[in-house]
Structure formats: structure tokens, C-alpha cells
Amino acid sequence: MALVDRLGQTLDSGSGGGIILTSVDALANWSRGKSLWAMPMGTACCAMELIAASFNKFDFDRHGTFPRPDPRHTDVMVVAGTITRKMAPAVKRLYEQMADPKWVIAMGNCAISGGIFYYDTYSVVRGVDEFLPVDVYIAGCPPRPESLQDGVLRLREIIATGSISPDRVREAVLTLPSSGAVSFGKRPGEGEAR
């Protein structure tokens, strides 16, 4: 966790106040990760859950994630739904229109591998990673809105390991099991330091 995540305490205890010391990487990653604007590339059923995630009950905005349909405004493309051969060039072009740095979330089984449309069909691209670099995969047909939110939190962990200097990028270490909103109660031994 970067120092900037504890800005409040740091400012008060710092010598004279008002000064904090952090690395440029930590500051850049912090600001990138905390306001991920999403390009909702919703094509099929998953788009319904994408809408549900950003509405009243699940309220995506509280994570700083806000859907913007214009690729030039956004940081992360959420590919939600089946991508067909007819649609793939459009998705690729939209990805190219997004400004760097940019990330891709593959939401749902269709975007991961074609899902239920893997076999026997002539028109479906089997996974969006055939032509886009995917950072986070969210399984489900369709995934619940909570899973999508968990996916965004995971993406933040990946972003936190990035660097503005390419040779300093660390490998992302993800913690398991999920810290998402779905919890099944504590299992024995859980909750202690791993």
C-alpha cells in the first residue's frame, strides 16, 4: 500500500505538516487506480449486469468507476458479452481509440473463451484475448455485479504494481481468496495472517 493511501494521517504527523514523501510511481498508480473510467463494451447479456452494477443497488461510482461510452474518455474497457466476427474489428478499433494507459476486463464466459458459444458456431470469436491484451478475467454467465466490482478491485492491485518506467514494472501478486462483497462466513484458520 502506497503512502498516498494514508494521506490524512501522513499529513498530520509529518514534520511541520503539509509535506509527504512518496515515489512518483506510487502517486501515479494511486491516481490511476482510484478513478478508472470504464468503456462499457456491452454487446450481450453481460451488458445487463454491467448496467445493473452501475445503478442504484450496486452503485459502481463508489469505487470511482464510472461508465463513459466514449473511448477517448476512458481507462478500462469492460468487454461484456459475446464478440462476433462482425463485431471484432469495431472492438479493436475502439480499443485503439482509448488513450494510454489502458486496461481490458473480459467480463463473462463469452468474452473469456466464447463460453456457451464455443462449439458449433461459425460466427463467434472464442475469447476477446484473441485480439486484445486482457488484464482481468471475470467468470460467470453472466457474472454477478459484485463479481464485476471485485474484478475492478483486482485491476487496481495490478495497476499498483505498474511503473511509469517500463523496466521497473513488478509482477502482480494477487491475494486469494477473493476479498469481494460475497462472503460465505469464516472458515477455520481464515482471517489470520497468510
Added chain:
Amino acid sequence: MSVEIESRECVVRGDGGVVEQLVVNVGPSHPSTHGVCRVIVHLDGEVVTKAEPVIGYLHRGIEKMAENRTYLQVVPLTDRLDYVGSMYANWAYCRALERLAGIRVPERAEYLRVIVCEMQRIASHMMSLGSAAADSGAATMFIYAFDQRERIIELFEELCGARLTYNYVRPGGVSFDVPEGWVETALAFCRTHRAALTEMDRLYFGNVIARDRLKGVGVLSAADAVAWGASGPVARGSGVNFDLRKHDPYSVYPRFDFDVPTGSNGDCYDRARVRLFECYESCRILEQAIAQMEPGPFRTEGLPRLLAPRPGDAYDHIESARGSLGVYLVADGTPRPYRMKVRSPAFCNLALLPMLAEGHMLSDLVVILGSLDPVFGEVDR
């Protein structure tokens, strides 16, 4: 890619005047096209002279896939057709199969099917009304409508474990009986939903800006609606009193007392208003169905896992939230369908777009598209 200019050229008008014609591409990824529709619009100034929808961006080949699945394995595929109202495609497919294989359905299953489909109608209309309103700038309406939709989704989740792709209606019945306390929650929903509908009516249809955006836009005459094969709220908004629940009664619908709301002007306002009133009627049907439903088996016991109906073909249809949704099945005596064809109401309704949009402003195009309520999983299949 959302909206971009394809070409700009001068054309000579019929009366000899020269106008600059813009060809603008809208979609296939555009927030107002309700999915992956692309419309190539020819503009004279801001007025649409020609709008040509390009569909097929979600064509997944479900009809071909069904030919290599057993009859039961096709049911989950039908979920993904109309993803705003999955129950309908489930039911239409099961009805065609039951007709083909001669399967009898217990009465309780019929009631459960009616109950879930009427709830699905409300959920689907809430999505349609909300997103159509948001297209014209009324985002508040979307939040009110989505709140209602989310309550139904929760009830469905309690019933069958899924939020969107239910796989609930199965050949010979339904997959689960209602859990304890579910019926009471559904009845309580009906009561609160009526109040919410009245509030939405005031909020949206009472708003002078919304009325101006909707009234007189995209007028569809009754004769055109029939000739173009329009169905559902699109046809009823034009005053065509055609509802399969009344005019080709299936299942237990003849036992319920309900009305079919129709419009008179055939504009976007009437189409949207018809959807709102249908939600009231759905609540009425829901309450009657729950009151009439009696305990009993909810699915036919002893059906083989590998259904192999005798060779022949059968068609059956139901009234979905978008119109008459039919499934045509051809059997050849093997455990797999020889051919499945889905008669999609959204496909037929969307064919009206070029006619309705002509002569209106570009900003009205999204209102008209929203009032046709296409779901592209069903349009493209």
C-alpha cells in the same frame, strides 16, 4: 466509432436545389442503440433523409448450434436470445417441443409459467421504458425503473438461482417450485409496483419536455403495423388490438380477467405509454394467478432425458414483452432438432426503423429506436 461522419457530398434535390448531404455512421457501439446496432444515416442538415440499420453484430448462430444439441440442451441457448426477458424464449421453445412430442404440462406448472412471464414482462418493460427515457436525457426515470426491475430480478434469483439466464421453464414443466414465502413477496411487490408506476407516469409522461420529445415522433399507422408484421407494444401503440394472450389464448390465460391497452396515434409516446399500462395489467394477472394456483406437481414425471419426437414440424408462439415470439421446430426422429427457427418480434419491429425515422431530426432517431425496444440478442440470434 460512436458517431462519425462517413462522407460529405453535394446532391441535387428533386426540385433542382443543391443540398449538402452528410452520411453519418451511428454505432455499432453507441449508448443509445440498445446494444450493437449500427445505423447509417443520410442527413440533410439535421433532418434524416434515409436511415439504414445494419444488424448482425451479435449473430451467434444459435439456430445452427441447436442442430447439434439434444432437445433439453437447447433450453439454455434460448435464454441467451432475449436476454432482457429470458423466460419468454424458454417458454416458446418448450411449447413448440411439447406440441411436437405430445408432452402434457401439469396445471401448477402452467400457472408458474404465467407468473414468471408476467413478472418478466414488468422487468422487461422497466428496462425498455428506462433506457428509452435515458436516451432522450431523462436519466432519473432510468433509476426509478431500474429499481423496480431489480426487485423482480431478486425474486427470480430466489426462485431459480440466476439473475438473468434462468433456464427455468423446461419441457414438461418448470425446474423448481416456489420457495416458502415467495408468493407473499411477489404479492407485496405488486402493491408497491402499482404505486411506483403511478409515480413514474407523473415523473416521465407528465413532464412537458418528455412529452414534446415523444409526441408526434415516429408515427406508425395501423395498416403499416399489420403489413410490416409488427407485434407487441409497437403494433398496439398504433391501435392494432393484437395480443396473443387474448386472440390466440394459450396456457391458462383465458381464466384471467385483463385488458389489452392500445394507443391511438402510433407515435413514440403511445408505444411507451402502452408499455406502462401493460405493467398494471401484468400486476392484475399476477394477483389472479397466485390466487388461483393450487398445490400439485410442477413438472411431468418420467420424461426421458433423451427426447426423440416423431418426425414432423411444429410452431408455437407466445406474447413476449416485444411481441409474438414463435419457435418453429423440425424433428427427424433423432434426439436432436433438425431445424430450429426463432420468429423474433424485435427483428420484425426493427425493420420499421427506416420508415419511421425518415423526415425526423437525428436526435429523434434514438427516441424512435428506443420506442421500438430492440434486444439484439433476439434480433441477431
Added chain:
Amino acid sequence: MNIPELRDHLCAIHPDLCPLFSIEFGDGVLSVPCEKLYDAAADLRELGFDRLGMVTAVDHGTEFEMVYRLHSRSMSAAIFLKCGVSRDEPRVRSLVDLWPAALWQEREAYDMFGIEFEGHPDLRRILLPEGWEGFPLRKDYCDDRVVRRPDYI
């Protein structure tokens, strides 16, 4: 109007169509030769079948079977209209003049089966992209990109 009544009604007005009428799975079916399809459809439209519900085709290996479903609100009845089309030269007259609803549905049948509709004003692919090779719903359609599903049953 139920199906036997519909048959009697049809036989009284169009005796030449009467022998072609049959009842399958509770539906009235009118199987006509391909060259008479348009006239039969026009007759049925005169009779009150004002909606064209569905246009599709079935590949029977030896020939294509065109399937039209017509619906009448005034009689509250529906009827299938079927005709066989040769597989070597799949050609049938378009019904766009009678019902504009056929405009997109015939395009879809062309896209999926490659059936040529004579007199259709705008016959091109609708669901698949332009330049797609082959007609996927034909039974002999080959595509190397298709992964066949393993046969579990």
C-alpha cells in the same frame, strides 16, 4: 376459427387449393408447387390473412422447403404455406409486394440458405458481414473455424 372450419372456408372459395390442404400437429398446412406460391399467397391475403408472421426455409438434403406462416386477425387463424425449391437453383418469387414484412425476413433466408427471391428490391446479406462465403444453415456448410462439440449426449 378452428382448422376444419378454415379448410371448409378455403375449399368453398378456392377449390383448386383444397386438395393441397392438410393438418399437421394441429396446424393447417397448404403445400403448393413453387410456381404457384405467389398466387396462393395472394389468394390467402384476399381471404383475410393480413399478417406474414414468419419466412424461413428448411434444408432437407434433396431440396429446400420454404415455410411461410400467415396469420389472420379477423378469422383468428393461422396457416402454413410451404413449397419445395430445387437445391441446384434455389429461386422463388418474393412476397414483398404483398407484405413488406417479407423485406427483412427474405433477406435473412437468403443470408442463411442462399435462396434467391425474384423481385426482392434489396437482396443482400443481413446478419453476416458482406463477403461471407457460404450459407451457414445449409446442412453441407463447411467452415474450418467451427469446433464440433464432442458427442457426450
